[in-house]
Amino acid sequence: MAPLALVTGAAGLIGQYLLRSARRWASGWDVRGLSRAEVDLTDFPAVTSLLHSAKPDAIIHCAALSRTKDCELDPDRARRINVQATAHLAASARDMPFIFLSSGEVFDGRQGWYREADEARPINVYGQTKLEAERVVLANPRHTVLRIVLTAGTSLNGDRSFVEDMCRTARAGKDVMLYADEYRCPLPAGAIARAVWELLDHGRSGLFHLGGGERLSRWEIGEALLPWYPELSGRLIKGSARNHAGAPRPADLSLRCEKIQALLSFPLPGFRTWLASRSERGADLWDYPPP
Numbered sequence: 001m002a003p004l005a006l007v008t009g010a011a012g013l014i015g016q017y018l019l020r021s022a023r024r025w026a027s028g029w030d031v032r033g034l035s036r037a038e039v040d041l042t043d044f045p046a047v048t049s050l051l052h053s054a055k056p057d058a059i060i061h062c063a064a065l066s067r068t069k070d071c072e073l074d075p076d077r078a079r080r081i082n083v084q085a086t087a088h089l090a091a092s093a094r095d096m097p098f099i100f101l102s103s104g105e106v107f108d109g110r111q112g113w114y115r116e117a118d119e120a121r122p123i124n125v126y127g128q129t130k131l132e133a134e135r136v137v138l139a140n141p142r143h144t145v146l147r148i149v150l151t152a153g154t155s156l157n158g159d160r161s162f163v164e165d166m167c168r169t170a171r172a173g174k175d176v177m178l179y180a181d182e183y184r185c186p187l188p189a190g191a192i193a194r195a196v197w198e199l200l201d202h203g204r205s206g207l208f209h210l211g212g213g214e215r216l217s218r219w220e221i222g223e224a225l226l227p228w229y230p231e232l233s234g235r236l237i238k239g240s241a242r243n244h245a246g247a248p249r250p251a252d253l254s255l256r257c258e259k260i261q262a263l264l265s266f267p268l269p270g271f272r273t274w275l276a277s278r279s280e281r282g283a284d285l286w287d288y289p290p291p
């Protein structure tokens, strides 16, 4: 019988890509998604009971309060979900592979091109909760932290990806302000999923950065999306993060990814390179075309 990999946050953006791509990239695993509808990960007795009956052989932990704004508005809830629920899961998974999805938002964004060894200094609640959770996870040498990046994808309800946010704003007849001085190395969700499955198969633990090959401003990201999302045409407004009304925003979260790249069977794509390589319409722009 194949070993069982449990994916938390299964109804979320990246969880969905992990589940849909499991047959393609994780054929040696039996994969089960765990959504909040099935169990709230802050209900520790319920989680313990579910794990006792499911008996997974590995856990990929995607569940989180993943919006910076939501975390700023309710830090206690953010800590409960992003730190305490993660710590409980990691303790329950002490004797098995555990992959925790963290974020480049653990950095202050002043430097850019961060390596895993660079000092993390989060400037918002979301980043702080991710860093606290990382420290708990990495206390177990069998466990893995993956700091990922701005992820483009298509979610179940069309409300989880930054691309969907932008298109929803445009379709509502509003302009989309895109910062020309905020830099990210975005990846398609399909590439994130493929890398996570390959890393699980490698059995490597520790801290890894997982980002795209191109450092782009939010404005450049928007321009790259225009040919694929006509609703954005005429709606993109170039702005500066200096005028952002809200939680402090890290300016440059570009990540160096040589460490994980050395383990992967495929090159981590640049965002514009990915889009340039896609031709067929209709299929999911953010997943690998089926072989």
Ligand SMILES: NC(=O)C1=CN([C@@H]2O[C@H](COP(=O)(O)OP(=O)(O)OC[C@H]3O[C@@H](n4cnc5c(N)ncnc54)[C@H](OP(=O)(O)O)[C@@H]3O)[C@@H](O)[C@H]2O)C=CC1
Residues within 6 Å of the ligand: 008, 009, 010, 011, 012, 013, 014, 015, 035, 036, 037, 039, 040, 041, 042, 061, 062, 063, 064, 065, 066, 067, 081, 085, 101, 102, 103, 104, 148, 149, 150, 151, 152, 155, 160, 161
């Ligand atoms: N998307 C991105 O750009 C990036 C994401 N990440 C990280 O990657 C991971 C996956 O991100 P993504 O898929 O985009 O996030 P989503 O917000 O799309 O998915 C998160 C999932 O977690 C679930 N969840 C939240 N709270 C609980 C809870 N108490 N119990 C059980 N499940 C819960 C949500 O359930 P429900 O659907 O019911 O709300 C949701 O399905 C997250 O840890 C995120 O912080 C890091 C960097 C970039």
Ligand SMILES: Cc1cn([C@H]2C[C@H](O)[C@@H](COP(=O)(O)OP(=O)(O)O[C@H]3O[C@@H](C)C(=O)[C@@H](O)[C@H]3O)O2)c(=O)[nH]c1=O
Residues within 6 Å of the ligand: 066, 067, 068, 069, 103, 104, 105, 126, 148, 149, 150, 151, 161, 162, 163, 165, 166, 176, 177, 178, 179, 182, 218, 253
């Ligand atoms: C910065 C910016 C955001 N937005 C929209 C899209 C975006 O999804 C939404 C919310 O902005 P946020 O900063 O919360 O989202 P976003 O910048 O997409 O942050 C993401 O960054 C990565 C690294 C993560 O870790 C994710 O979990 C998520 O926090 O606002 C714009 O339209 N224009 C912009 O210039």
